Amino acid sequence: MPLVDSIDALLPQTQCTQCGYDGCRPYATAIAQGEADINRCPPGGQEGVNQLAELLGVAPPALDTSRGLPGPLQVAIIDEAHCIGCTLCIQACPVDAIVGANQLMHTVLSDQCTGCELCVAPCPVDCISMVAANREWTPEDARAARRHHEQRHARLDRQHTEEGALAARTLSNKARISEQADTDAGSRQQVIADALAQARARRQSPTS
Numbered sequence: 001m002p003l004v005d006s007i008d009a010l011l012p013q014t015q016c017t018q019c020g021y022d023g024c025r026p027y028a029t030a031i032a033q034g035e036a037d038i039n040r041c042p043p044g045g046q047e048g049v050n051q052l053a054e055l056l057g058v059a060p061p062a063l064d065t066s067r068g069l070p071g072p073l074q075v076a077i078i079d080e081a082h083c084i085g086c087t088l089c090i091q092a093c094p095v096d097a098i099v100g101a102n103q104l105m106h107t108v109l110s111d112q113c114t115g116c117e118l119c120v121a122p123c124p125v126d127c128i129s130m131v132a133a134n135r136e137w138t139p140e141d142a143r144a145a146r147r148h149h150e151q152r153h154a155r156l157d158r159q160h161t162e163e164g165a166l167a168a169r170t171l172s173n174k175a176r177i178s179e180q181a182d183t184d185a186g187s188r189q190q191v192i193a194d195a196l197a198q199a200r201a202r203r204q205s206p207t208s
Contacts, residue, residue: 074130
């Protein structure tokens with residue numbers, strides 16, 4: 001197993017970005033490349049630091065608490081009576097644990113929520129809060145969160161590709177339409193010019 005995979009397998013997969021990277025996999029990559037310390041994951045706690053140190057054969061440093069403190073698992077809840085359906089929380093959730101649609105009430109899939117809190121700040125009406133999950137975060141949860149995170153990225157990449165292709169087709173169509181419009185305008189101008197020339201010729205010709 002590549003080192004990045006081994007490191008990633010020890011991370012909690014909450015995708016909270018408290019480590020300073022955009023998810024657990026980028027953090028694992030940075031550790032493997034020697035670009036990041038192993039003590040930057042609050043959800044993993046000191047136990048996670050110790051496991052990473054054992055894997056890498058180094059002395060375990062103390063958890064960097066400047067990035068947050070470990071604690072019991074929390075999940076997000078939405079005050080549905082005050083939700084305005086802006087979709088900002090949906091866009092922020094790294095594991096697609098929030099469902100809803102534009103201008104429709106949103107709700108959190110609590111068994112899929114990682115407690116990352118990334119949905120709280122974007123909410124313009126402060127209707128999202130974090131509450132105790134009253135359960136432990138398990139290895140099964142971590143595997144599911146990794147899968148959901150990867151699926152989300154694949155969906156966004158696919159959407160970006162499709163939107164890029166649509167934009168390219170739209171620009172191409174606009175170019176063809178513009179070209180045809182120029183051609184049509186030129187044709188109309190030529191028809192008018194020909195008619196004027198014929199009229200002038202009739203006026204200048206001697207009458208019989």
